[in-house]
Amino acid sequence: MSRILIQNGRVIDPSEGVDRVTNLLIEGDRIASIDTSQMCADTVFDATGKIVAPGLIDIGVQLREPGFEEDExxxxxxxxxxxxxFTTIACLPNSNPPIDTQASVEFVQLQAARASRCRVEVLACVSKNREGAELAELGALSQEGVVGFTDAMKPIANPELMRRALQYSQMFGRPILNRPEVPELTRGGVMHDGLQSTLLGLAGMPTEAEDLMTGRDIRLAEATKGQVHLLGISAIDSVEQIRRAKARGVNVTASMFAANFAADA
Structure with missing residues (x-):
């Protein structure tokens, strides 16, 4: 059994409450010890100044196949x-054709198995062809092992469609991931609607577009007992709504885009 020693790295594991500079010993494919005093191993890495952490997970990856193989x-x-x-990624369904059938789910799973790189989970469409008009076969797609449903960066604008999707979410134990934007308020927008968009002469997207959709989805999740995940929140009012909803037991989670850590407009 091979042994790998990683020395002097900042080991971070939120699940175990670990965040300190220490040594880590791996035996075979298992972590054998943290804070080890063992100095001998088949391979030794000096991780001074580096972070040692569990594999990262990305819940919204655009793998672009099928349909856009020239991109990726x-x-x-x-x-x-x-x-x-990143050792686990969730594949968004905005391929061509979209991932809205059992066959399209199986295609992604097969290609991921052939690539044999990282673990690939599949997110299927909420609506057929991502058109926002008719629900996809959520039950059949759940049986294929998809981990959730989303129309990717296309908001689910129809409240009745969202309500029914959340009912199925509760039934099948799969979250509905929605981009919290009112399309009529964001159409053509490329940045936050404010001073900078005015100075640059660019179309802006008002905060209210996110606030309204966030509030709607929280209310529907509360009524249906379904699970909603809000993709790419960026407004403080949305954060406050989510915080209050979680406090009263609504099954809501959220994420934000990395770009929002670097820019506020």
């Missing part, structure tokens, strides 16, 4: 994920 394939996308430290 499942093989190249998963290779890039591993190179960046």
């Amino acid at each position: 394939t499942i093989a190249t996308g998963t290779a890039a994920a591993i190179a960046g430290g």
Whole structure:
């Protein structure tokens, strides 16, 4: 059994409450010890100044296959994920054709298995062809092992469609991931609606577009007992709504885009 020693790295594992500079010993494919005093191993890495952490998870990856292979394939996308430290990714369904049938789910699963890079979970469409008009076969797709449903970056604008999707969410134990935007308020927008958009002469997207959709989805999740995940929140009012909803037991979670850590407009 091979032994790998990683020395002097900042070991971070939120699940175990670990965040300190220490040594880590790996035996075979298992972590054998943290804070080890063992100094001998088959391979030794000096991780001074580096972070040692469990594999990262990306819940919204656009693998672009099928339909957009000139941009990326499942093989190249998963290779890039591993190179960046991501061991599990969830594939968005905005391919061509979209992932809205059992056959399209099986295609992604097969290509991911062939690539054999990282673990690939599949997110299927909420609506057929991502058109927002008719629900996809959520029950059949659940049986294929999808981990959730989303129309990717296309908001689910129809409240009745969202309500029914959340009912199925409660039934099948799969979350509905929605981009919290009112399309009529964001159409053509490229940045936050404010001073900078005015100075640059660019179309802006008002905060209210996110606030309204966030509130709607929280209310529907509360009424149906379904699970909603809000993709790419960026407004403080949305954060406050989510915080209050979680406090009263609503099954709501949220994420934000990395770009929002670097820019506020």
